[in-house]
Amino acid sequence: MSVSVMEGSMxxxxxxxxxRPKVISAFPISPQTHIVEELSKMVADGQLDAxxxxxxxxxxxxxxxxxxxxxxxxxxxxxSSQGLLLMIEVLYAMAGTRLPVVLTGVNRxxxxxxxxxxxxxxxxxxxxxxxxxxxxxxxQEAYATHIQAFKLxxxxxxxxxxxxxxxxxxxxxxxxxxxxxxxxxxxxxLPNFVPKYRLDPKNPLTYGAYADEQVQEFRLMQHFAxxxxxxxxxxxxNDYQKIFDQYxxxxxxxxxxxxxxxxxxxxxxxxxxFKDAVDTLRTEGVKxxxxxxxxxxxxxxxxxxxxxxxxxxxxxxxxxxxVGQGGPLATDVKSAFANKEAPPVLSCIAGMxxxxxxxxxxxxxxxxxxxxxxxGKIPDIEYTDFxxxxxxx
Amino acid sequence: MASQERINLLAPGHRACPGCGAAVALRQILRPLGRxxxxxxxxxxxxxxxxxxxxSSWEVPxxxxxxxxxxxxxxxxxxxxxxxxxxxVNLVVISGDGGTFxxxxxxxxxxxxRKDNVTYICYDNEAYMNTGVQRSGxxxxxxxxTTTPSGKKSYGKIEYKKDVPGIVWAHDAEYVATASIxxxxxxxxxxxxxxxIYGPKYxxxxxxxxxxxxxxASKTIQVGKLAVETGLVPIYEMEKGQPVKVKKAAEKKPIExxxxxxxxxxxxxxxxxxxxxxxELQAICNANIEHFGI
Numbered sequence: 245m246s247v248s249v250m251e252g253s254m255x256x257x258x259x260x261x262x263x264r265p266k267v268i269s270a271f272p273i274s275p276q277t278h279i280v281e282e283l284s285k286m287v288a289d290g291q292l293d294a295x296x297x298x299x300x301x302x303x304x305x306x307x308x309x310x311x312x313x314x315x316x317x318x319x320x321x322x323x324s325s326q327g328l329l330l331m332i333e334v335l336y337a338m339a340g341t342r343l344p345v346v347l348t349g350v351n352r353x354x355x356x357x358x359x360x361x362x363x364x365x366x367x368x369x370x371x372x373x374x375x376x377x378x379x380x381x382x383x384q385e386a387y388a389t390h391i392q393a394f395k396l397x398x399x400x401x402x403x404x405x406x407x408x409x410x411x412x413x414x415x416x417x418x419x420x421x422x423x424x425x426x427x428x429x430x431x432x433x434l435p436n437f438v439p440k441y442r443l444d445p446k447n448p449l450t451y452g453a454y455a456d457e458q459v460q461e462f463r464l465m466q467h468f469a470x471x472x473x474x475x476x477x478x479x480x481x482n483d484y485q486k487i488f489d490q491y492x493x494x495x496x497x498x499x500x501x502x503x504x505x506x507x508x509x510x511x512x513x514x515x516x517x518f519k520d521a522v523d524t525l526r527t528e529g530v531k532x533x534x535x536x537x538x539x540x541x542x543x544x545x546x547x548x549x550x551x552x553x554x555x556x557x558x559x560x561x562x563x564x565x566x567v568g569q570g571g572p573l574a575t576d577v578k579s580a581f582a583n584k585e586a587p588p589v590l591s592c593i594a595g596m597x598x599x600x601x602x603x604x605x606x607x608x609x610x611x612x613x614x615x616x617x618x619x620g621k622i623p624d625i626e627y628t629d630f631x632x633x634x635x636x637x
Numbered sequence: 638m639a640s641q642e643r644i645n646l647l648a649p650g651h652r653a654c655p656g657c658g659a660a661v662a663l664r665q666i667l668r669p670l671g672r673x674x675x676x677x678x679x680x681x682x683x684x685x686x687x688x689x690x691x692x693s694s695w696e697v698p699x700x701x702x703x704x705x706x707x708x709x710x711x712x713x714x715x716x717x718x719x720x721x722x723x724x725x726v727n728l729v730v731i732s733g734d735g736g737t738f739x740x741x742x743x744x745x746x747x748x749x750x751r752k753d754n755v756t757y758i759c760y761d762n763e764a765y766m767n768t769g770v771q772r773s774g775x776x777x778x779x780x781x782x783t784t785t786p787s788g789k790k791s792y793g794k795i796e797y798k799k800d801v802p803g804i805v806w807a808h809d810a811e812y813v814a815t816a817s818i819x820x821x822x823x824x825x826x827x828x829x830x831x832x833x834i835y836g837p838k839y840x841x842x843x844x845x846x847x848x849x850x851x852x853x854a855s856k857t858i859q860v861g862k863l864a865v866e867t868g869l870v871p872i873y874e875m876e877k878g879q880p881v882k883v884k885k886a887a888e889k890k891p892i893e894x895x896x897x898x899x900x901x902x903x904x905x906x907x908x909x910x911x912x913x914x915x916x917e918l919q920a921i922c923n924a925n926i927e928h929f930g931i
Contacts, residue, residue, distance in 0.1 A: 312713035
């Protein structure tokens, strides 16, 4: 074990290195680039014994690891924004073919307008692909979650792709002290990949068959694997803690929820800011807590409902929008609370296209949630830090 | 090859149309490759008719993922074989002209650039047959398809067929050839030769489609032969940028003989002014005959 100060992207590359993937394929896109550049260098320097396939597009990157994973080796890719969107068709097929590829989804918004700034619009578009989505709060968690992701994906009860989502720039390009784990310890946690099936002339199998009649059951089998992943994610996080003494939550993590009247729900790097905001608000006598959603798919509705059972109101922050519906995370939380005794849910949209989410932003959400409680009126959507001057008539 | 010729790695009972040229090609392609082979296919006729769930006809490991990515998937398969020390496994891509000429061109180009050890075979039935005979970049000039129909203001497809073997050759591929199911020994020899060369190889196999082109299911091979004998579909190998071992036609057939047996060209014979189009097609044949030395 050693601790070094490094960029979030380097932490991810270091995590991938100790996971010993045999095939890596990627196409560069900001802000994912530093990860795949560093991995290229590790391969070039002989630090990482893997085949690195340089491709013509993200579509081909996903396709190449589709092929390598089906041929029985641990495989990795990473992308952002438009690149993730270009991968979508492959990701559906990858989940359907039950290939345990791990990818990093470096969150960046989606065109138009074009920008390289972060929000969750990109990975939200991948929501229904059958790819497990784990969101991380900081770079150390990104390091740990990538190692956990391979263990989860390759479990024969799961066999689904896993995407580790991390906010671009905010995490990938900021520096933190990172605890790097010893290779032997990682090997004991994550042994060599043993495929359940693979392309092999000694045992010829057909992959990607045409089906009509069985489609419903195939989709259901993916869903059941997602359901099984709920307990696996918890077990793997606990096992990781036993070996590496680091824990970031299982499906969710809670912060000061026990006595909280207002519980904030969010994902990703804003959680750090939220914790500071909660600490500040508590000195002012406001009882606030946080539920960090670590696993977005599978969605831990039961866990969230349990965590907020004593709260009077829940404020969910989304960094993306399902245009024509609202915040996807809020929608999922509301759906999880339906038909249950649960507090009312305020949906807050903020931080899109990289707009800063500050302690003041969080304070506004909490104030709106309190106001909603007082008046008994919950608005459909609260546009936090909304700037009306940018609207066109 | 005697023992190999008895191997049929495409089990009977698949769902190809009677008279399907691609099904004939598939059996010929798999024979010289043998069982130590992994096949990757793009979405298309072959994928559909060979792989209905739990009734697969493939006796070698086979994978289909999508329409436009078989080149990239093959690169991933080859990389995984290499890192596991399984370098002796044959790897073949079998994709249609839609997946090769059009939607999969980027992935094919990437595979060629990387010099990956893959034999890429395009079965060329000259349109999107699986979806109901829509045009592709391979559809010949003046052919009617469901998206280039003939009409008062249309004589079928305006564009010419893309020269994909030329595009592949421009990538400095190790081996480029065209073939036809009408000449099975030639096709099998080329597959065997390609498989024995290390690096990216490309074979484009002309596979007439009785449904899409409009001819009787018993005439698939004859139509394939006419395509070659008129000069419209040259059969050759490429060496140093030049066509070699060109399939000669002792007696060049006029293009009308090929056009008249297919309903996709029947509109050319209904109206007088379309003689010009037939002349244009004959000119394509004449240029091929001269360029390739047919």
